[in-house]
Amino acid sequence: MEERYSRHYSLEEVGEIGQQKIGGAKVLVIGAGGLGCPVLQYLTSAGVGTIGVADGDFVSLTNLQRQILFDTTDIGELKVKSAVAKLQRLNPEVTFNQIPKLISSINAVEIVSRYDVIVDCTDQIHIRYLLSDVCRVLLIPLVFGAIHKFEGQVSVFNYQEGPNYRDLFPNPPSPESVPNCNDVGVLGVLPGIIGVAQANEVLKIIVGYGEVLSGKLWMFNTKNNSSYVVSFTKSEKSAAPQTKEEIKNTNYIAYCNAEWADIQ
Amino acid sequence: MNIKVQFFGMVAELVGMESLQIEAFNGSLLREVETHLLQEYPSLGSLTYSMSLNKQIVSGDASLGDYNEIALLPPFSGG
Numbered sequence: 001m002e003e004r005y006s007r008h009y010s011l012e013e014v015g016e017i018g019q020q021k022i023g024g025a026k027v028l029v030i031g032a033g034g035l036g037c038p039v040l041q042y043l044t045s046a047g048v049g050t051i052g053v054a055d056g057d058f059v060s061l062t063n064l065q066r067q068i069l070f071d072t073t074d075i076g077e078l079k080v081k082s083a084v085a086k087l088q089r090l091n092p093e094v095t096f097n098q099i100p101k102l103i104s105s106i107n108a109v110e111i112v113s114r115y116d117v118i119v120d121c122t123d124q125i126h127i128r129y130l131l132s133d134v135c136r137v138l139l140i141p142l143v144f145g146a147i148h149k150f151e152g153q154v155s156v157f158n159y160q161e162g163p164n165y166r167d168l169f170p171n172p173p174s175p176e177s178v179p180n181c182n183d184v185g186v187l188g189v190l191p192g193i194i195g196v197a198q199a200n201e202v203l204k205i206i207v208g209y210g211e212v213l214s215g216k217l218w219m220f221n222t223k224n225n226s227s228y229v230v231s232f233t234k235s236e237k238s239a240a241p242q243t244k245e246e247i248k249n250t251n252y253i254a255y256c257n258a259e260w261a262d263i264q
Numbered sequence: 265m266n267i268k269v270q271f272f273g274m275v276a277e278l279v280g281m282e283s284l285q286i287e288a289f290n291g292s293l294l295r296e297v298e299t300h301l302l303q304e305y306p307s308l309g310s311l312t313y314s315m316s317l318n319k320q321i322v323s324g325d326a327s328l329g330d331y332n333e334i335a336l337l338p339p340f341s342g343g
Contacts, residue, residue, distance in 0.1 A: 168339075
């Protein structure tokens with residue numbers, strides 16, 4: 001163990017104690033696509049003790065332009081199965097939980113509550129609202145990443161009672177606002193940059209060094225390498241469900257008017 | 265006075281630029297600047313976005329001061 005993580009041991013901010021924290025952490029990555037692949041690779045390399053991988057999709061040829069855990073022989077396979085097979089070879093010390101299904105208001109609380117940190121790598125806006133609500137009710141930090149063509153967003157929600165997604169975007173967007181990657185395209189390296197930034201936030205949260213991107217939204221544009229960071233605070237008025245039961249009884253797809261997002 | 269407005273994602277695409285300079289009065293409400301932008305770029309009306317003033321997310325009730333940088337930030341859904 002010591003040799004595998006020797007470069008972490010050498011860092012004053014991580015060291016043996018920090019590495020033990022990483023080894024004891026349970027992280028759930030929701031979505032094993034463009035963002036999920038780099039997040040999973042780096043968290044596995046870093047030696048996160050338990051990693052849950054949730055995705056109900058199968059690998060397709062169009063995924064390979066950016067979803068770097070998969071290769072041509074994986075086409076048609078369940079993403080979680082292909083991903084975990086590779087990740088397990090990368091680091092046999094990690095325990096993986098395969099969750100081959102779409103996260104919904106029915107199963108979210110039960111799945112999420114088993115982990116210390118959640119990473120939002122989904123591509124559907126109603127799941128982003130669902131995860132934000134679940135993590136707020138369960139008091140679990142949520143590392144958010146999202147992409148559009150050449151631009152990305154990263155933030156951390158519910159960290160030490162910090163603000164969440166609804167404090168940033170209180171109202172679900174119109175369909176015109178959030179076109180799907182399938183329709184508008186996405187630069188292949190973009191989820192790599194954004195996903196690695198999410199993995200970076202996860203490690204800071206687990207080990208406890210540096211400054212977590214809580215209450216801040218980092219925007220990055222690959223066209224001109226410009227960064228833009230805006231701050232946001234907890235809003236007093238929130239339409240969010242306040243209990244586990246209320247979450248279970250909420251139809252997030254209807255709430256976000258996001259039926260369009262399910263048609264892929 | 266001159267203020268800078270930054271656009272991101274779909275907002276930048278619909279407006280056709282990533283930033284512009286507009287004239288506004290000290291003490292104007294952010295909402296008034298937004299109304300002006302909607303008149304210039306009616307297609308913005310179909311989009312959902314949050315607004316920041318000097319890199320802080322605020323409501324339309326915020327009023328402009330001596331220095332103003334406004335941004336229109338839409339959510340991204342891709343992953």
